[in-house]
Amino acid sequence: MILTAAETALVVLIGGLVALDGTSVGQLMVSRPFVAAALGGLAVGRPAQGIVAGVVLEALHLAVLPVGAAKYPEGGPPAVAAGAVYASNFPPVAAAATLLVAVLVALALEQVGGRSVALLRQWNVRFAGAPGAGLTPGQVAGRQLAPMAVDFARGALLTLLGVLVLGWLLRAADFSGFPEIAVGTILRLSVVAGVASALRLFGRAHYPLFLVGAAAGAGVAWLI
Amino acid sequence: MLLRSFAVQGSWNYQTLIGTGLAFVLAPALKEVYAGDAEALRRALGRHTELFNSHPYLASVAAGAVARLEADGVPAETVARFKAAVRGSLGTLGDRLVWLMWRPMSVLLGLALVLAGAAWWVGALAFLLVFNALHLWMRAWGLRIGLRDGLQIGRTLKGVPFAQLGDRAAQAGALLAGFAAAVAGSGHAGVPGLQLPGGMHPVEWGLALLAALLGIALGPRIRGAAALAMGLALVAGLVLART
Numbered sequence: 001m002i003l004t005a006a007e008t009a010l011v012v013l014i015g016g017l018v019a020l021d022g023t024s025v026g027q028l029m030v031s032r033p034f035v036a037a038a039l040g041g042l043a044v045g046r047p048a049q050g051i052v053a054g055v056v057l058e059a060l061h062l063a064v065l066p067v068g069a070a071k072y073p074e075g076g077p078p079a080v081a082a083g084a085v086y087a088s089n090f091p092p093v094a095a096a097a098t099l100l101v102a103v104l105v106a107l108a109l110e111q112v113g114g115r116s117v118a119l120l121r122q123w124n125v126r127f128a129g130a131p132g133a134g135l136t137p138g139q140v141a142g143r144q145l146a147p148m149a150v151d152f153a154r155g156a157l158l159t160l161l162g163v164l165v166l167g168w169l170l171r172a173a174d175f176s177g178f179p180e181i182a183v184g185t186i187l188r189l190s191v192v193a194g195v196a197s198a199l200r201l202f203g204r205a206h207y208p209l210f211l212v213g214a215a216a217g218a219g220v221a222w223l224i
Numbered sequence: 225m226l227l228r229s230f231a232v233q234g235s236w237n238y239q240t241l242i243g244t245g246l247a248f249v250l251a252p253a254l255k256e257v258y259a260g261d262a263e264a265l266r267r268a269l270g271r272h273t274e275l276f277n278s279h280p281y282l283a284s285v286a287a288g289a290v291a292r293l294e295a296d297g298v299p300a301e302t303v304a305r306f307k308a309a310v311r312g313s314l315g316t317l318g319d320r321l322v323w324l325m326w327r328p329m330s331v332l333l334g335l336a337l338v339l340a341g342a343a344w345w346v347g348a349l350a351f352l353l354v355f356n357a358l359h360l361w362m363r364a365w366g367l368r369i370g371l372r373d374g375l376q377i378g379r380t381l382k383g384v385p386f387a388q389l390g391d392r393a394a395q396a397g398a399l400l401a402g403f404a405a406a407v408a409g410s411g412h413a414g415v416p417g418l419q420l421p422g423g424m425h426p427v428e429w430g431l432a433l434l435a436a437l438l439g440i441a442l443g444p445r446i447r448g449a450a451a452l453a454m455g456l457a458l459v460a461g462l463v464l465a466r467t
Contacts, residue, residue, distance in 0.1 A: 025233075034334060034335060055338060055415050055418070062331060063446070097458070124238075131270050134266030140244065144234045178465045182461065192436050201324050202401075213406070214436075217402060
C-alpha cells in the first residue's frame with residue numbers, strides 16, 4: 001500500500017463523507033470527481049496532483065445525469081481514492097501510465113459504486129417504507145438517519161477498496177519503457193471527448209457557441 | 225426545516241422515494257401544528273412518509289407549502305392531492321435547470337480554469353461557489369415561498385424565469401465546453417499528465433477534433449469508449465515496454 005495507515009484512514013473518512021454528499025446529505029457537489037480527487041490529494045498533502053486524476057474523471061462524468069430512479073455510476077468515492085493514490089505516488093516513474101491506471105480503476109469502481117447505491121435503495125425500503133400506522137418524530141428521524149449511516153459506511157468501504165486495489169496495482173506494475181507520449185495522448189483525447197460530450201446536454205442550438213469557445217481556448221493555449 | 229431539507233434524500237428508496245425524507249423535513253412544523261395532540265402528530269407524520277418525489281433542491285417548496293396547509297387545517301385528502309400534483313413539476317423543473325444546465329456549466333467553469341493553468345483550489349472553489357449560489361438560493365427561497373403561498377405555489381413557480389436561467393446556463397456551458405476541449409486538446413493544458421512536450425503536430429489537432437466529434441455524437445456513452453481506449457492503450461503499452 002502506498003498510503004500510510006493515517007493517510008488511509010483520512011482518505012476513507014473523506015470517501016464516506018463524499019458518498020453522503022452524492023445523494024443523502026447536502027448535495028453541495030464536493031462529491032464531483034473533480035473536487036473529490038483534489039480532496040483525496042489534499043489528504044496526502046498534494047491536492048494539485050490529486051486534481052489531475054479528477055480532471056480526467058470529471059470529463060468522463062459530465063454527461064451522466066442522476067435523474068429520478070435512474071442507475072448511474074458513482075463518481076465521488078472512487079475519485080477520492082484515485083486522487084489520493086495518484087498524488088501519494090507523485091512524482092511517478094511514468095506519469096501518464098500511472099494516471100491511466102488510476103483513472104481505469106476509478107472508472108471500474110464507479111460502476112461498483114453505482115450498483116451499491118441501487119442495492120442500498122432497495123435495502124432502504126425496510127427502513128423507510130411507508131408505515132401502516134403513524135410515527136413519532138423520533139421514529140421518523142431513526143428511519144431517516146439509519147440509511148444515512150449505512151451510506152457513509154458504503155462510501156468509506158468503496159474508497160478503501162479503491163486505495164487497496166490501486167495501491168497494489170501501482171506497486172506491482174513495472175512501467176519502465178512504457179510509451180508515455182502515446183498514453184498521454186489517449187488521456188488527453190479522453191478529456192477532449194468527455195468535455196465535448198457535455199454539449200449534448202445543452203442542445204443543438206448552442207453548438208455554434210462551442211466553436212466560439214474552442215477558438216478562444218485555442219488562442220489561450222497558443223499564448224500559454 | 226431548512227437545515228433538515230439538506231438531508232431530504234437520506235432514506236431514498238424504491239418504494240416511497242423521498243417520502244420519509246419529506247416527513248423528516250416537516251417534523252418540526254408538524255410538532256408545532258399538532259402541539260398537545262400526540263396521536264394527531266403521529267398520524268400526520270405517518271401520512272407524510274408516503275410516496276413523494278421532487279428535485280432535492282425544490283423539495284423545500286413542497287415542504288413549506290405542506291406545512292402551510294397543515295397549519296391552515298386543510299383536510300388530509302386535499303394535502304395528499306396537492307403533493308401528488310406538485311411532485312412531477314418540482315422534479316422536472318429542478319432536473320432541467322440544475323442537473324441538465326447549471327451543474328455542467330459550473331463544472332466546466334472549474335475545469336476550464338484548471339486546464340488553463342489556474343491553481344487547483346481556484347478551479348474547485350469557482351465551481352463550488354457558482355453551483356451552490358443557485359443551490360442554496362433554491363432551498364431557502366423555496367421554503368419561504370412554500371410557507372407563504374401554500375396551495376397557490378404553482379402560480380408563483382410559473383412566474384419564475386427558470387427556463388431563461390437554464391438557457392443562459394446552457395449558452396455559457398457550451399462556450400466553456402469548447403474552451404476546455406481546445407485547451408485540453410492543445411497539449412498545453414495546465415495539468416501535468418495532459419501536457420504534450422514539444423507542442424502539437426497537425427495530426428494531434430486532427431485527433432483532438434475527431435475526439436470532440438465522437439464525444440458530441442456519443443454523449444454519456446463516451447465513458448465506455450474512453451475506458452476501452454485507455455484499457456487497450458495500457459495493454460499495448462505494457463506489451464511494447466517488454467519487447
